[in-house]
Amino acid sequence: MFEIILIVTTALLLAWPLGRYMAAVFSGAPHVSDRLFLPLENLLYRLLGIAPTQGMDWKRYGAAFLFSNLVLGLLVFGLLLLQHRLPLNPDGIGPLSWDLALHTAISFLTNTNQQHYSGQAQLSYLSQSVVIVTLQFVTPAMALAICVAVLRGMMGGRQVDGAADNSERDLGNYYVDVVRSVVRLLMPLAAFMALLLTSQGVPSTYQGAANVALVDASVETQEQTIPLGPVAAMVAIKQLGTNGGGWYGPNSANPLENPTPLSNAIETIAIVLLPMATVFMAGYMLQRRGFALMSLAAMGLLSALCIGASVYSERLPNGAFAELATAGANMEGKEVRFGPDLSALWATFTTQTSNGSVNAMHDSLNPVAGLVTRVGMLVNAIWGGVGCGFVNFLVYVWITVFLAGLMIGRTPEIFGRKIETREITLLGALIVLPTLCILVFTAITLAVPAITGHSNPGFHGISQVFYEYTSAFANNGSGFEGLGDNTPWWNLSCVVVLLLGRYLPLVLPLMIAGSLARKRVAPVTSGSLRLDTPTFCLTLVSVILILNFLSFMPATVLGPIGEALALAQPTTIVTEVLP
Amino acid sequence: MTTPAHSHSRKSRVVAIDPALLQEAARQAWRKFAPAEAEKNPVMFVVLVGTLVTAAITVQRVVSGAGFGFELACSLILLFTVWFAHFAEAVAEARGRGQAASLRSARRDLSARRLLEQHAEGRNESVAATTLRKGDRVLVLVLTGEYVPADGEITQGIATINESAVTGESAPVLREAGTDHSGVIGGTKVLTGDIVVTVSTDPGESFLDRMIGLVEGAKRQKTPNELALTVLLAALTLVFLIAVTSLPPMAGFMGVQLDTVMLIALLVCLIPTTIGGLLPAIGIAGMNRALQANIIAKSGKAVEVAGDIDTLLLDKTGTITFGDRQATEFLAVDGIPQQRLIAAAVLASLQDPTPEGKSVLRLAQERGHTLPAMPSGATFIPFTALTRISGLQQADGSHCIKGAGEAVKRWAELQRLALPPRLNTLVEQVAQQGATPLVVADSSAILGVIALSDVIKPGVAERFAKLRALGVKTVMVTGDNPLTAGAIAAEAGVDAFIAEALPEDKLNLIRQEQRAGRLVAMVGDGTNDAPALAQADVGLAMNAGTQAAKDAGNMVDLDSDPTKLLAVVEVGKQLLITRGALTTFSLANDVAKYFAIVPAVFAGSLPAIATLDLMQLHSPRSAVLAALIFNALIIPALVPLALKGVRLRVQSAEQLLRNNMLIYGLGGVALPFAAIKLIDLILALFL
């Protein structure tokens, strides 16, 4: 437990100054770091052919976001399809099927990094270290840019003074925001972290796999092939950018990717560092310290509850081990060097933040911890992914403001800007979207057992399918790995869910922010709703919990809750209904 | 014909819901099943479709000879869920219609004398009031005690009018052409004076007609906030529709068949039927409450916006103060006994017809002075613009006069009276307190000063304090000098004031406040208020005011009571709070319903899930019925709350939110657990 507190506290203490730095980066004001970064940035702007001072309204900002994704996506799809003909393929890895290439391209383009391939076996070094690493930098930067634009919109855009009512506002320049996130934030952080990881034993080389003669002559196989590569560089950014996935199939459970408890602490902090820092950044950008504290409190409360439940659950024995071993914690799918606590902490954070990398196998978690992972992904706003997490959080805030605003007898408003039918229509779409994507696809997939590809019967089979779509929608990418998911149905249906789960939850809030930005700002009076009070914080937490409970309770009853209840019944451990 | 008694019956009908009204509402509730009506409410539409499906299953089971009791019960409960929602709306409409009908009866069968020439003495023709068009000029004669045939403005003449048929106030009011009090309402009775009225509305378009339209469902348009909430509720309904329809395939994966009727029950219990059913009633009831306060709003939006008001602009005169200055103090100069001053002041005012003069007499009486009879041979000196004094010349030639300081001093100089040394101090002292000094003298000396003050209406300060607590800033507008204005502002407890205000200052202030993002309400009656009334977000025109003012504002106060704005603000806030509270309640209810129905749905097939049956209900079927019955009954149970509105306490926003969250949020989670368990216990006796 002490180790968990140490890791979480360190993350918060690092996130605070980092958030302040981020606010400075996006304000565009002169900064001490200009001397280091400005020349590179200006070079990039010139090559891009953009004027960095040129503002964009929400339509142009959103269009730039979508266009850059479209082009980048096509480019990446092409590179993956042709990987076997391109250089940097020392192990001679063959081509990907078109649907797998499409799923992989979209999965990484949407910052999900859901893998239907097995990393080291199916991707070349070029695919891994150039294509995927690029996406792992660019996609969090893009979401962060949208988040920054939304925050600017909530303050009325960048030139508030002198702007006419109802005129479109300048939300910043999309390309400048992305370039700055990459150059000033992600790249320095990732480089530093990559070196730290290498010092712990994470491979950092362009050599091919190492062949090893085994020590024990009595085993059948006499050789081991240990895949190496530029692992550290990728692991750093996949953790920082809430990308997830990994160089190796089981991600950070693999001792080559996460060799020591120290590397584990670093990688765990990296999962939540930027999402936490974004909260601080929002406080500085909105100039509302109270709001940032309330956000921290709401997320912190939910996060702490989840961590507590998850740790408690994993310290309990795995039901399948009853009477067959010492009564110890659930170690199935876990690594000895991490033990149950750190695996549970990671599982909680990685699903809360849309990171999705794992250091233990989620399939083998005890049911309560399994449920916690789903709660994290469904809420998708407890810290959340870089940029998109806080945007999702704002969506919950807007919904809560609407309800709470009514309850104090005023047309709901946030920071003086009214939430009216247009905003509520967009918010309504965002409320329906998760159920639409997750439940409809889960139901279709389960209705046709031939395409399900589940590796577990009964409740857990449903859990697996539900988890896969939840993970895709939340742009999380973690999976119940037992699922036979490299099939055209899984690849293509996940592509649809990935796209809907990425672009609508970013573009719709941008529309809301663009609409809020245009509005007349009402001054704060004693009759205004205050967002920095414990009452609002608890109201917000209740709204988050109730909305998700109401949307997903029936499905989870047939999944993890049913599984937990079935396990709790002494006689029915293995005799549950088979498909 | 209308009588004051009639109008009182209208007021009393508003308060109680009588059985006749309920019967009428019950009939109307059935009519609302018409498809055109049903599709306006997405939540209830889903319930209706569920009812039809359940009914079809029931019929099919009857035909196939299977047991159908449970299915039939579900169909009936669902039917009544929809009916209860219709009933709630119908009750609200019936109440509104009741109020409006009595107003409308005021103008039935009226006839008018339409002028055929431009002047009152010209020829006229007798026509039915309903044929009058905007711009027609009609003559109303007092000879017959005629009724004003239509809303309009007096263009010639002056009259006292009994407006009790419309306002319920029996004291007659004065209306005069060319003043700020020139508006008349159709159906009111002229008591004295002949007037020419220019009709200002076409038939069916008077304020009253519009108000009737607003409280009756047909013409009612959803207000912006109601629309936003409807969208949110539709989104939630869709979520539950997906959540429930995705269950059968999932259960199929487990090899389990789910019962369609149970799934429909689950769906209906989850979608926000409570708020969905009561939403129209809440809106109509809000309009009713405004009407109950004798305020006619031109749109539902205006009432809703009133809840958001940040700044309230008020004329000092008539709103904060009674409007006429009244004597509040006698201040004698050194060496003069108080009694002598009072005696002289009384003599000087005995024949004074002005309100100020009368108030001097009243104050003297209050100070224990008995009023003398008019001394014989005395003559009254009336106030003239030249002398600016008034008083009494007695038979012996001596005077008792009162007047403005400078005027009395000039008079005293002529009479060769000495100026008492303290006089100037007294005069200044009175002025500083925001009062007007009147100096009193008789032929031998200057005696002292009467302080005439603007008397602040009782209860005004408390109302402003209440408004401030609700976050509304009050600004007083007055033509007084800053000194006087400041004193009154301090006493009345307004937040700011504009002194020496010109008519256009109001408009400028409103624009300035609006630029700062504030929503402004103002009260006005004069033609020169019209631009400001139009500019304000909420413009409350006095019914007694000019037609221009009434056209410019978006609400009209039949009582012409400017402080009524506070009531409007409250109605607006209550409207939103009631919606928010019931939405929260509706969603919070779902938690318990889940725990009742979900275990029941899977009871037969997946025994593990039975653990979720926290309430230990009798049987799966009783659980479903109990939840459905609760879901249906909660709608009529909350009708009184929807109609009355959630009580608005004077609290900070933070306290309001906390209390409402505790009552409707936490209470909304807890109540159905108890209620469903109770209903289940009762059902268990029969099943």
Place this chain on the structure above:
Amino acid sequence: MHAVDFEKTSLAGALTTALRFSLLMLLVCGLFYSTSVTLLGGLLFPARASGSLIQRDGQVIGSVLVAQPFNSARYFHSRPSAVNHDPTATGGSNLAPSNPALRERVAADSARIQNLEGVSAHAIPVDLLAASGSGIDPHISPAAAALQAARVARARNLDSEKVHQLIALHTETPQWGLFGQPRVNVLRLNLALDAGAETDTRHD
């Protein structure tokens, strides 16, 4: 009165910018970042950067970080692996606690270990029965090592006490006293056994 003059962008212009952006980012993030960081890491930490490989007599015989399959009674055994300790196909069993297949596997392994080590089921540490997440977890718990000590000592004709000492020597305590669980690296322990346990090869 508009403060910003939003540039009029054509579709072609927007697509060109997006294409330039994509190519530039592939260069900057993909090539520049990856290459420089990878090379720098290799320079600073050459052994760690190339897989923490162990050589014996000039031959690579394993990585400190990768578990090897051990079958012989002379060696300490690694944790169960769902992938036969194949580093190219790493992964866990992905069996849920409710899955009958897991119960079957654990029951079989438990019986085998009970037989092999001559202990009752209740003495078997969980990690010796639970498949690791990676399938190549190089560690076992000290308890799991202790359980095997008697058998290894017997097979090697060593004093059981000496084997226990060797285990203690190779038990890694939490990093900096803060991070991680006590654990024993199986490959190192076995190599130490092979080397006669003269030298202390304790990691860190």
